[in-house]
Amino acid sequence: MRKIITQILIFTAIYMAIFALMRAVMLYNLIEHDIDDWGGVFWHGLGHDMRTFSAIFLPIFLSGFLSYLGGFIKLNLAKFYQIISSIYIAIVSFIVVIFAFINYYYYQIYQNKIDMFIFGLKDDDTAALISIIWNDYPVILILLCALVFAILCGYLNSKILKIKFKKSNQPIWILIICNIILIYAYTVALRAHPVYNALRASTYQFSTFKPFNEISTNPIMALSWASKEYKNQANFPYVDINRGKELQKRLFDMFATTKQNSNHAKMHIHFNLMESFGLGLLQEDEKLEKLLLGSLYSHFQSDFVFKRFLPSTNGTIDSLNRILFQSPIINLTSSKFQKTKLPYTVIDIYKKAGYRVVFAYAGNSAWYNINYFLKAQGVDEIIDETILMQEYTNAKESKHPYGIKDEYMYNKIYEIFNNATKPTLIISLGISNHPPYLHKGKNELNLDLNSSEISRYSTDYKALLNAYSYANNSFGDYLNKIKNSKFKDKIIVAATGDHANREYKFDYKNEIAFGISVPFYLYIPQNLQNNIYYDKDRIGSHKDIFPTLYNLSLNETKYLNIGGKNMLSKPSDERFEFAMHINVWADNDGIYPISSTKGYRYQNSNTLKNSNDSFELDESKAQFHKLYEEFSYYQLAWRLGLMK
Structure with missing residues (x-):
C-alpha cells in the first residue's frame, strides 16, 4: 500500500x-x-x-x-x-x-x-x-x-x-x-x-x-x-407549462405581433451572417476601419448601423440556431428532431407570408446536417459550394477547408434576386474570414502594426486581416450592385457577425462586452424610411434582428418573442432594451458578466467598453440571464411538444 x-x-x-x-x-x-x-x-x-x-x-x-x-x-x-x-x-x-x-x-x-x-x-x-x-x-x-x-x-x-x-x-x-x-x-x-x-x-x-x-x-x-x-442537450427534457406561465410573468409574453404594414410581403429580404465579423478588430479607429471595411465602409456611413450590439454565442452554428430557429440547443439540426418542422421559425413565418426562402452558403451544406434540417423547415432552395463551383468556373480555385470565396455566393444571391418573380427571403452564411485565412482580395493589405497591436493576435495577423478585409469588401461590392439594381427599392439587406474574431485577444478589464461585439447593418430603401426612429447607440443583440425585419416587411403578423425589439422604432418598453450573449448581457445601466455578482458602467453612452466603476446587482438583474436561458429552452420545448 x-x-x-x-x-x-x-x-x-x-x-x-x-x-x-x-x-x-x-x-x-x-x-x-x-x-x-x-x-x-x-x-x-x-x-x-x-x-x-x-x-x-x-x-x-x-x-x-x-x-x-x-x-x-x-x-x-x-x-x-x-x-x-x-x-x-x-x-x-x-x-x-x-x-x-x-x-x-x-x-x-x-x-x-x-x-x-x-x-x-x-x-x-x-x-x-x-x-x-x-x-x-x-x-x-x-x-x-x-x-x-x-x-x-x-x-x-x-x-x-x-x-x-x-x-x-x-x-x-x-x-x-x-x-x-x-x-x-x-x-x-x-x-x-x-x-x-x-x-x-x-x-x-x-x-x-x-x-x-x-x-x-x-x-x-x-x-x-x-x-x-x-x-444533456441531446436529452431534450420536458418542461412544466405552469413554469412557462411564471417565466412569462417575470420576463415577457411569448408572442408579439407586428403593426399594420402596407408593404406586407412586397419586399425581398436578405439576411447575411458573416463569419467572425467582430468590431474589436477595428478598435474604434476610423482610419483602420476605413481600410479594413473597404467598399463596405461607404455603406456603413450611409445606411443604418448599430455597434453596441452583441452576438448570441461564440459559435457559428449556435448563433445560427438562435437567430433562425430560436433554439438554445447547439445540436438541434442533427438531433432526433432533425426532421421535425418547427413552428414560428423565421422560415415558417416568411413562408406563411408568401415568401420563397433560399439558404446560401459558401461552404458545404452537410455542415451540422443543416441541409436536411432546413428542408424539413420548408426552405425552397439550398445553394452551397458544390453548386457554386459548378456555376462559376473560377470558384474551385479559391476552395479552402471550409469553402470557397464569398464573392461567388454573393454573385448567386444577386442573380436570384434579379430573376425573382415573388418576394424572396435569402439567408446567407459566408466563410472567407474563417481559419486558415487563405482568402484575400486583389489588393493585398500590408499593415505594419506595432508590437503591442501585434500581441493582440494569436495567429498570423496579416493573413487574418487580409481575410477580414476581403470578406467585408466582398459584401460591400455586393451592396454596390444591389443599390444600382432594378430592385434596389424592393429589398432590405441585414447583416451581422456570427461571433467576434476568436483569434483577436481583447482586454477583459474594459472590453467585457465590446471585445465580443459585432455590428448590425441594415440597408432600407428610402420608401420604407418614413416612420423610422434611429439611435445608432441603442443597445441590441441577435435576438433583435428578425423582430426588426418582421416589423419592416410584414403586416399584423404574430411571431415568437424572446425579448427582441424593433431596433428602428422608438423604445416603448424598457424590458426589451437589453443585449444578450451566453456569457454576458447588457442594458442601459451597464454590463453584466454571468460569472460576476457585479455590473460595470460604460465608459460613455456611445460605446460598449466598460469602466472600472462597478455596482452590486439587485435580485432582478442577478437572476435575469438564468431566467432568460430557461425561457429560451421553454419556448423551444413548447414548440417541440415537450410539455408535462
Missing part, C-alpha cells in the same frame, strides 16, 4: 506541476500583464487538479486495498501490477501533456475553458478542422513531447515499485485507523471539500474576472463537464 500511495503522490505532484506551468504560461501570454491577484488561479487550479487526479488514480488506490488480500489468495501479483500500472501511468502522462497544449490553444482561440464547442470536431467538418489543426499548430512536436514524457513516467513508475520499504510492525488497530483516515482524505480530495462536492461545473467561478475562472479549471475535468452538457 505504501508503494501505491507513493505512486499516487509523486505522479499527482508531477501532473499538477505541468498544469501549474500551463496556467503560468497562459497568464503571461494570453492575459493583460497589469491584472493583479493571479494567486487565486493557482490555488483554485490545485483544487481542480486534486479532484481530477484523485478520480484518475482511484483504480490504483483501490488496488492498494486489494494488496492486503495477498496473503489470503496466495497469488504473487506484483509483476502483473507493475506492468499494468506502468501502462496506465504512461497513458495518463500522455493525456496530461496533450491536454495541457489543447487547453492553451483552445483558450487562445475561444477565450474560454474547454466547453462543448470542442465537439465541433465531430459535428462540424471534421476533415477541415483536422487540416487546420495540422497546418496551424505544432502537432508533431506536441505528440513527440507527450510520447517522451509518457515513456519517462512509465520508467519512473517501475523504479518507484522497486523501492524497499521497512516492514511495518504497528498493531492492527493503528493500521485500521490509518486506512480509515486515508480513505477519508482521498474522499475529500475527490470532492475538493470535506463536506460537499466543490468546484463543479456550476460553481467553479471564484473571481469576477472571467479569464481567471477559465484558466484555473483542469482541462480534463472541463472536458468531462462539456461532455455531460453535450449529452
